[in-house]
Amino acid sequence: MTQSLRACAVLSIGCCVAVGAQTPPGKAAPHVTCEIAKGDGVEFRKGEPVRVSNLRLIPLNVSFTGGDIPRVGQVRSASEAATATSSVSIEVTMVGAGKGNSIPIKTALLGSGQTTTEHHLSVIVQIPIDDKDRDAQEMGYIEFLASTVDKESPPLDPMILALYKNTNSKVTLARAFDRTFLENRAGSFDVTCTYTSKVPGSWNGEVRAAPLRIDVVFAGHFFDQPQFKQKPGAR
Numbered sequence: 001m002t003q004s005l006r007a008c009a010v011l012s013i014g015c016c017v018a019v020g021a022q023t024p025p026g027k028a029a030p031h032v033t034c035e036i037a038k039g040d041g042v043e044f045r046k047g048e049p050v051r052v053s054n055l056r057l058i059p060l061n062v063s064f065t066g067g068d069i070p071r072v073g074q075v076r077s078a079s080e081a082a083t084a085t086s087s088v089s090i091e092v093t094m095v096g097a098g099k100g101n102s103i104p105i106k107t108a109l110l111g112s113g114q115t116t117t118e119h120h121l122s123v124i125v126q127i128p129i130d131d132k133d134r135d136a137q138e139m140g141y142i143e144f145l146a147s148t149v150d151k152e153s154p155p156l157d158p159m160i161l162a163l164y165k166n167t168n169s170k171v172t173l174a175r176a177f178d179r180t181f182l183e184n185r186a187g188s189f190d191v192t193c194t195y196t197s198k199v200p201g202s203w204n205g206e207v208r209a210a211p212l213r214i215d216v217v218f219a220g221h222f223f224d225q226p227q228f229k230q231k232p233g234a235r
Contacts, residue, residue, distance in 0.1 A: 027203040030064045034090075034193040034209045037061045037122065041219070049213040054184040055220060058125040062088055062193050062209075065118050086197045092127055095188040095213065103127060103185070125191070127184045127216060134181055134222075138174040141223045146170060186218040 036042060041056030052058050092103045110122040128134070146164040163169040190211040197204050222228075 028066055029203050029205060029207045030195060031066045032088075032193055032195045032207055032209040033063045034191060034212045035061050035063075036212065036214060049188065049215045051215045051217050052184075053219040054186045054216050055182060055222065055225065056184075057182065058127070058184070058214070058216075060090070060123045060125050060191070062090075062121040062123060063118055064120070064195065085199045087195070088121065089194045089196070090123070090125065091192045091194070092125070093190050093192075095190060103189070126182065127189065129183050129185055134178075134183070135174070137183075137221060137223055138177045138181065139170070141177075141228065142170045142174045181222055183222040184216050186216050188213065188215050 036050040037059035039059040041053030042059065043051040045051065090107055092105050093101050094103060106126040106128060108124050110124060112121045149161055149164045163173060190213050192211045193209045194206060196206045
């Protein structure tokens with residue numbers, strides 16, 4: 001099974017707690033912006049929310065200006081972020097759902113960069129469908145393959161054939177897709193990035209970027225893609 005989904009996935013910077021840290025005089029809050037980056041399955045529309053295919057990762061750029069921003073360390077969970085001196089949280093809510101209705105997401109940090117005036121992060125985001133729906137699709141695909149194995153010509157290797165005939169083996173085969181399964185929820189969403197700093201000698205506090213609205217459009221189910229039309233014995 002995949003790891004537990006997180007409603008607020010956090011990219012953490014630093015590793016030490018700055019207890020009681022105070023903002024030095026003259027230190028200004030950074031300005032934070034979030035925007036969708038160019039990528040496969042991304043469609044930009046003038047005056048309208050960006051469209052992203054539900055079968056693609058959502059590429060996000062998070063930028064900071066006007067502050068002394070530490071360099072990014074690694075991606076961490078929300079619970080670990082409480083011990084970080086500086087962090088960025090990414091929250092996703094469905095449009096119309098109201099406040100406090102965060103949707104579980106997954107994030108991964110692709111990279112970061114810095115100029116004399118800006119620090120930026122490249123992040124990918126997923127808004128996964130419910131685990132039960134994913135599990136049902138995976139098992140359905142294995143059942144489909146199992147229904148075709150007796151019709152293979154030439155016949156499949158007996159060991160491979162046995163895998164598709166055994167109930168326990170079919171469950172194991174289905175779970176093998178957990179790590180690669182990618183299907184986002186379809187709908188309109190607001191993405192909000194929040195920067196929090198406890199860094200000694202720097203600006204301390206929390207600053208939030210304006211919500212970014214995106215439309216995740218349905219382009220099919222994961223196993224509808226051409227690469228899954230191949231038969232079990234095909235190479």
